[in-house]
Amino acid sequence: xxxxxxxGYTVKQLADLAGVSIRxxxxxxxxxxxxxxxxGDNGYRYYEAEAVYRLQQILFFREMELGLLQIKEIxxxxxxxxxxxxxxxxxxxxxxxxxxxxxxxxxxxxxxxLTGEVDMSKKKLFEGFTEEEQERYAQEASEKYGAExxxxxxxxxxxxxxxxxxxxxxxxxxxxxxMLAAIGQDATSAGVQAIVARWHQHLRYFYEPTPEILRGLGxxxxxxxxxxxxxxxxxxxxxxxxxxxxxxxxxxxxxxx
Amino acid sequence: xxxxxxxGYTVKQLADLAGVSIRxxxxxxxxxxxxxxxxGDNGYRYYEAEAVYRLQQILFFREMELGLLQIKEIxxxxxxxxxxxxxxxxxxxxxxxxxxxxxxxxxxxxxxxLTGEVDMSKKKLFEGFTEEEQERYAQEASEKYGAExxxxxxxxxxxxxxxxxxxxxxxxxxxxxxMLAAIGQDATSAGVQAIVARWHQHLRYFYEPTPEILRGLGxxxxxxxxxxxxxxxxxxxxxxxxxxxxxxxxxxxxxxx
DNA sequence: CTTGACCCTCACGTTACGTCATGGTTTATC
DNA sequence: GATAAACCATGACGTAACGTGAGGGTCAAG
Numbered sequence: 001x002x003x004x005x006x007x008g009y010t011v012k013q014l015a016d017l018a019g020v021s022i023r024x025x026x027x028x029x030x031x032x033x034x035x036x037x038x039x040g041d042n043g044y045r046y047y048e049a050e051a052v053y054r055l056q057q058i059l060f061f062r063e064m065e066l067g068l069l070q071i072k073e074i075x076x077x078x079x080x081x082x083x084x085x086x087x088x089x090x091x092x093x094x095x096x097x098x099x100x101x102x103x104x105x106x107x108x109x110x111x112x113x114l115t116g117e118v119d120m121s122k123k124k125l126f127e128g129f130t131e132e133e134q135e136r137y138a139q140e141a142s143e144k145y146g147a148e149x150x151x152x153x154x155x156x157x158x159x160x161x162x163x164x165x166x167x168x169x170x171x172x173x174x175x176x177x178x179m180l181a182a183i184g185q186d187a188t189s190a191g192v193q194a195i196v197a198r199w200h201q202h203l204r205y206f207y208e209p210t211p212e213i214l215r216g217l218g219x220x221x222x223x224x225x226x227x228x229x230x231x232x233x234x235x236x237x238x239x240x241x242x243x244x245x246x247x248x249x250x251x252x253x254x255x256x257x
Numbered sequence: 258x259x260x261x262x263x264x265g266y267t268v269k270q271l272a273d274l275a276g277v278s279i280r281x282x283x284x285x286x287x288x289x290x291x292x293x294x295x296x297g298d299n300g301y302r303y304y305e306a307e308a309v310y311r312l313q314q315i316l317f318f319r320e321m322e323l324g325l326l327q328i329k330e331i332x333x334x335x336x337x338x339x340x341x342x343x344x345x346x347x348x349x350x351x352x353x354x355x356x357x358x359x360x361x362x363x364x365x366x367x368x369x370x371l372t373g374e375v376d377m378s379k380k381k382l383f384e385g386f387t388e389e390e391q392e393r394y395a396q397e398a399s400e401k402y403g404a405e406x407x408x409x410x411x412x413x414x415x416x417x418x419x420x421x422x423x424x425x426x427x428x429x430x431x432x433x434x435x436m437l438a439a440i441g442q443d444a445t446s447a448g449v450q451a452i453v454a455r456w457h458q459h460l461r462y463f464y465e466p467t468p469e470i471l472r473g474l475g476x477x478x479x480x481x482x483x484x485x486x487x488x489x490x491x492x493x494x495x496x497x498x499x500x501x502x503x504x505x506x507x508x509x510x511x512x513x514x
Numbered sequence: 515c516t517t518g519a520c521c522c523t524c525a526c527g528t529t530a531c532g533t534c535a536t537g538g539t540t541t542a543t544c
Numbered sequence: 545g546a547t548a549a550a551c552c553a554t555g556a557c558g559t560a561a562c563g564t565g566a567g568g569g570t571c572a573a574g
Contacts, residue, residue, distance in 0.1 A: 010551080010552080011551090011552075011553095012550095012551070012552085021531075021532075022552095023530090023531060023532065023533085024530080024531065026531095026553090026554090027530065027531055031530095040552095042538080042539060042540090042552075042553085043538090043539095043552075043553055043554085044539085044540095044551090044552055044553080045552085045553090064364060067529080067530090068529080068530070069529095086364050086368055087368070089364065090361055090364045090365070090368075093357050093361050093364070094361065096357055097354055097357050097358065097361075100350050100353055100354050100357075101354065101467045101468070103320070103321050103322060103350055104347055104350050104351065104354075104467065104469075105467070105468050105469070105511060106320070106321060107321060107343050107346065107347045107350075108347070108469065110343060111340060111343055111344070111347075210354075210355045210358060211355075212358060267520080267521080268520090268521075268522095269519095269520070269521085278562075278563080279521095280561095280562060280563065280564085281561080281562065283522090283523090283562090284561065284562055288561095297521095299521075299522085299569080299570060299571090300521075300522055300523085300569090300570095301520090301521060301522080301570085302521085302522090324560080324561095325560080325561070326560090
């Protein structure tokens with residue numbers, strides 16, 4: 001008398017497949033979010049394809065920072081509720097972004113305040129943080145610790161000082177001119193991409209552009225009438241050229257699409 | 258024989274004053290973050306002015322989403338450590354914003370997907386996920402699963418659809434024209450500021466601009482040769498006018514600097 | 515002297531698991 | 545068929561920053 005022979009995945013198998021821990025599966029079982037398809041006489045959990053699929057959905061929602069309870073509720077609900085949930089959640093995320101931006105602003109102010117005080121009194125402490133030292137630091141850091149560390153030490157545009165500001169603006173000018181001179185070359189060529197990289201770096205004097213922002217700017221330069229007109233004024237093919245080059249740059253730098 | 262007569266604030270008094278719960282003060286005492294200035298024979302906690310001040314500082318850092326442990330560490334430390342902490346924390350916040358923006362994007366796609374499905378037919382829940390995508394999804398799942406897959410990066414801009422894109426661009430055009438027509442007015446006037454507000458909103462179709470970005474753009478429009486030339490082309494005073502108006506807008510909207 | 519507002523110290527609940535601890539089961543090897 | 549490696553199970557405690565009672569003293573007012 002044989003019982004069922006199809007055993008499905010064991011906990012570890014599913015865990016490895018899905019990239020979650022065994023504990024997570026235990027927990028999901030415990031809270032009734034994802035029960036195994038069957039349980040053996042030995043108490044072992046076995047998961048069939050349907051459970052695998054359900055887990056995928058769960059992880060999808062989890063990615064979006066929905067609580068497990070909320071996930072449990074919307075799964076099995078009609079689409080309408082799901083949409084309502086997503087819309088509400090989207091708004092919450094936007095509010096959160098706004099809050100975080102305010103926080104960053106507060107931090108910037110605090111930093112400005114602190115540096116201000118330091119300038120007045122004990123300059124020594126932050127010697128390494130100003131002027132030339134800053135540059136050397138940035139270079140070493142970008143090589144050793146990657147872009148993130150460099151970003152962290154970027155100060156406000158205002159804090160650059162007149163001279164440096166002038167230099168930065170000059171740099172921007174040169175970048176656009178180089179780009180202009182590169183028209184006709186393959187937008188994906190190393191030479192052009194290097195110019196885009198400089199443009200990217202240049203932007204960072206003002207703010208930290210996310211991959212989305214970079215892509216958006218690329219399109220913006222070509223699509224927005226004002227930008228388009230501006231660049232087309234220098235050369236009719238410049239807007240499209242910029243978009244191509246920037247898009248390719250983003251594809252390479254931030255692969256995922 | 259009287260002992261000290263200055264009793265300071267009791268827990269409830271301080272809690273009400275600072276807008277925190279009594280439990281919070283108990284907890285801060287427990288973890289050694291904020292000890293009462295003195296404790297009576299009856300075990301009551303009494304807080305003097307110094308403690309009140311310290312609490313204010315704690316709450317300030319807490320506002321910035323620093324962990325209590327971290328707060329405990331930086332308080333009493335020299336300013337340098339505080340700055341390092343803030344710079345690092347600033348970066349963490351920015352990373353978080355980037356992540357949230359990706360999430361919003363994902364939600365937008367999902368919504369678009371759902372509405373599409375609904376409009377096309379009344380297919381069942383998640384069917385769009387089960388059918389074709391499910392297979393590809395399942396395959397990819399074996400290697401990376403979840404995060405990477407979900408992170409499919411279609412453009413926010415593209416997701417708007419042709420019609421909306423056209424409308425957005427038209428809106429941008431109108432904004433610049435209105436700005437142009439406003440030259441001569443006081444850049445700080447309500448009318449001009451309203452246009453700046455529209456410009457601000459407009460930018461949000463592409464990304465979420467921080468106060469720094471807005472200010473940076475304001476200066477950029479006037480200082481960057483390319484932008485300057487573009488706007489000056491419409492009217493010689495436009496670049497400076499834009500900078501003034503935007504800067505004022507930022508001063509009002511994000512007061513602090 | 516009683517009432518009510520206030521104080522205290524446990525101590526468990528919260529989220530989504532991580533991390534042992536302890537012990538049974540299966541599988542592969544000798 | 546014995547043994548070890550690998551896997552399974554169920555507790556149960558730990559996390560961050562408190563919320564929320566429970567149970568029981570303290571204090572000022574009437």
